[in-house]
Amino acid sequence: MLVDGARGKPEQQRIMRHRGVIVGLTLIAALVWTPVQEAVAEQSRVRLITTGGTISNRPGGRLSAVELLASVPDLEDLLEAEPEEFANIPSSALTLDQWLQLARRINQVFQTDPALAGIVVTSGTDTLEELAYFLHLTVRHARPVVVVGAMRRPGALGYDGAANLRQALRVAGDAESPGRGVLVVFNNEINSAREVTKTDALHLQAFQSRNNGALGATARDRVIYYRRLDRRHTTTTEFDIERISRLPRV
Template identity: 40%
Template structure:
């Protein structure tokens, strides 16, 4: 080997070594790009004192301040924010849902967005999560996060919840898990989670079914996956939707004579979710109003007010005879969401029942 060949070989080795060092130095700094979409809620709230955890004002802190209040976010992701709305979530509307869903789909279609975090009030967080679970068209992670204490409170839970939600949204293992909810170190499926306690930080649970996973330190650990179809597997598309069909929930109680069923029918409801007792029972005094609703083309879903459990088809009512739909294990508020989306596709009760078994 002559001197020229030796020199070329040395140069090539040095070049390869320098490139290896450069790649090694660059790899740890390659952070996921996470978009935070803010809608308001307690996580953006403020109280008069550090001990104010009731009677505070929700939805006052803008998304930029939420991000700057957690400087540790810069260590785990390239974060940017966008204010979609600024409301307490009991004031959530279908118009905001559609706006949010369309924006989520736009962002996730971009190569420079790896995941999305949505800050949200806890009152209707589970509803927004399930709606998005049915209409988001990407397997990239989407995580809803909120808090039970305003940011001004002693031991506020919002900053840590947000920090870990961003980590979760940037984790490869979170892809394909459907829309998730992250509070109190617990990862839940948007379809299955519900708010179970009025005022505690461990309020979000998935009764009977359980969580998808948990955080241990800053590491999300998954133990299962929801088997119901979601996101890219669903037949629902909100791209051209400007509104959703009206669906009302009617709560059953002892002595209910069907007055609220008639009210929903007369108000133009296209669907009614009956939150029945036990296994979705309907009182005999309600049947005249129910039959009137059916004659007026209203689609009726049987759910239950008890909070968890499966509604057995043809169990506490003759679903085949009346054309009722059994809600499976969806609670009334989530059954309403699926019925609204189902009614954008069909009014055929057999088809809608299929959707309730699949989603």
């Protein structure tokens, strides 16, 4: 018995030390991580720029930018959001000239409002990936631009617009989002505008990055990133839209 006890005691001490380390790390995470996340959410101010699409296509009339923000539950507890309506039409009706105007408007907002955390742009899903990639190459600021939409319109069973918009606003206001280029947030996933594509015309999980996977995810208003994009974008892109009056036709 004494021999067994002598052998067991060091093992018990080792287990207790490991448990102590785990408990200590958990306490540090609770003391450091959570307050930082809450502080970011409380202090963030985000601009919502709407262009239309299914996310605002209510039967009998389209939701305005103000009404779209009002559809997001408990938004005031998450961050401060400012509405701006750029357009309110299907994404297929947006012209290339309007794309150019939108990119310039985003650059202007960032230039004149240095305290703004980020910008969310709503879009119809038909050309969402194309618009997002265009902005990925023409927005000249490191602060995040997040493009979002919906598969089901307001009033439909399972309307996903309010949830997607809440997630997009949270991503745009997160301290870890700058420097990642233009992002697409859909159904709790964060994808790069360079990599994402529409993969489904019916289901809510309609946008994916098939080759590389998502950049991150949202969970209970937390933003989690898995990786960064290595390719050039935004502040490092060679495209300068201030030098042209309109996009060339090729």
